[in-house]
Structure formats: structure tokens, C-alpha cells
Amino acid sequence: MKTIIYKNTKISFTDEGKGTAVVFLHGFLENKTMWNAFIPKLSKKHRIITIDLLGHGETECLGYVHSMEDQADMVHAVLNQLKIRKVVLIGHSLGGYVALAFAELYPDNVKGIVLQNSTSRADSDVRKINRDRAIKAVKQNYSNFVRLSIANLFSEDNREKLAEEIEKVKLEALKTPLQGIVASLEGMKTRKDREVLLHFAPYPIQLVLGKKDSVLIYEETIDQIEGTKVELTTFPDGHMSHIENEMELMKVFVDFLKKV
Secondary structure, three states: OEEEEEOOEEEEEEEEOOOEEEEEEOOOOOOHHHHOOOHHHHOOOEEEEEEOOOOOOOOOOOOOOOOHHHHHHHHHHHHHHOOOOOEEEEEEOHHHHHHHHHHHHOHHHEEEEEEEOOOOOOOOHHHHHHHHHHHHHHHHOHHHHHHHHHHOOOOHHHHHHOHHHHHHHHHHHOOOOHHHHHHHHHHHHOOOOOHHHHHHOOOOEEEEEEOOOOOOOHHHHHHHHOOOOOEEEEEOOOOOHHHHOHHHHHHHHHHHHHHO
């Protein structure tokens, strides 16, 4: 594990392997350890960097709101420190929103993007209301909020089958400080729509979705890639493709990295 100080805030990341730089960005209530199963194989041919986003894992909070732009600027600071210019970004959910913000702010630094269980669109009005409810709920009962949030990310068929893995994800999620959770919810609620990137990006983009994702309604999410060159991979499960469809997702990553 490595750290840098960015705006008086400790940022934690890992850096393994040589080759094309690939930056993995975790989702909400997750941290860089979610990618552990993928690093050994992928770092044989690539330089794999995993970063704890602001207010998650071992990275400290920067403020009351962590906007997607704040997160992207932080990722850029880590890459500057490592003297890396061009990267492939792979983002799960929130990590995908950060990847798109990075691509908008630093277009010359991007070689390709994988959006895993993520979307380029801003929150709908209903989602914004739900974010506000979530902020209230987590302030009232932190542990209950975290546990329920995690269980809902898996498809119903998998909740029993993957009980052990789900418990591990919950334990990691419970390391996320309250301030980090609130700052992310505020940041996601106010994020920009970046669908235009899917239409005009000069690099390859891959979208990975789960048919039974309870966070992103499948039909509404595939809508945004109509008329684009974005490649779609669909899995039959929920929001946690890196656990529910681990082997298949590894293949998606390997194939994508051959293209870039």
C-alpha cells in the first residue's frame, strides 16, 4: 500500500506490475480491496493501480461533499505522483461516475474506459430524493443502513448462495466513515450527466451490466448506448458483477485491455 498527501488529505493506493497503466476505481461503500481477486492475473501484463476514493477505505475525507470532479482531481494527483500520463480506467458504479468525470476533465490522459454496473447519466429526481433519504437513514442508524445497502446490491438468487462473500463485503463497507458516506451521497446526487462522452469519445468504452441490478434498471441503462460504439456485456445477475460473475468479468477485462 502506498500513500500521498493531497490537499492535506491522505490518499491510499496500490501500484503493481508493468505495462499499460490500468486504474481501478471502486464503488460506493467499497474500497480498493474489492479488486484483489483481479490483481494477480492482470498485473502480469499491465501496471495495475487501485485507489481508495475520498472518504473510503484508507483515504481520508476532503470535505462535506465529495463531487465526482473532486474525486477525479484526486485520481489525477495520484497519477501525477506516479508520473503516468495515459491510463485505462475501470470503475464500478460510483467508480464509473468518477472515471467519466476524469475523462471529461483530462481527456488526453484516457486510453479506454470500462463502466462496470455504472451509468453516464445524472441522478433522476426520484434518485435524488432517495439519496436524501439515504443521508437521513445513515445518520440515524449507520450499521443498519450499511448492511441493508450491501445486501440489496446482489440479485435475490445470489443472496443465499453468496452469503459468505456478502458478509465480507459488509465488513469492508462498515470501515467507511459516516462522513465519507454522506459526502459521496451528496456528490452522486449532484453529479453531471456525461452521456455525451459515450457518443464522442475517441477511445474504446465497454459497459458491463447486470440484468437483475436493483440499482440500475437494465432497460433504462442500455438506452444510453444506442447509436454509440460502446460495447455491452450483460450478465444475468445483480450490481456486483466482480463477485457474482467474477470469472466472466475477468475475461471482459482481459479482452478489453488487448484492444487498447
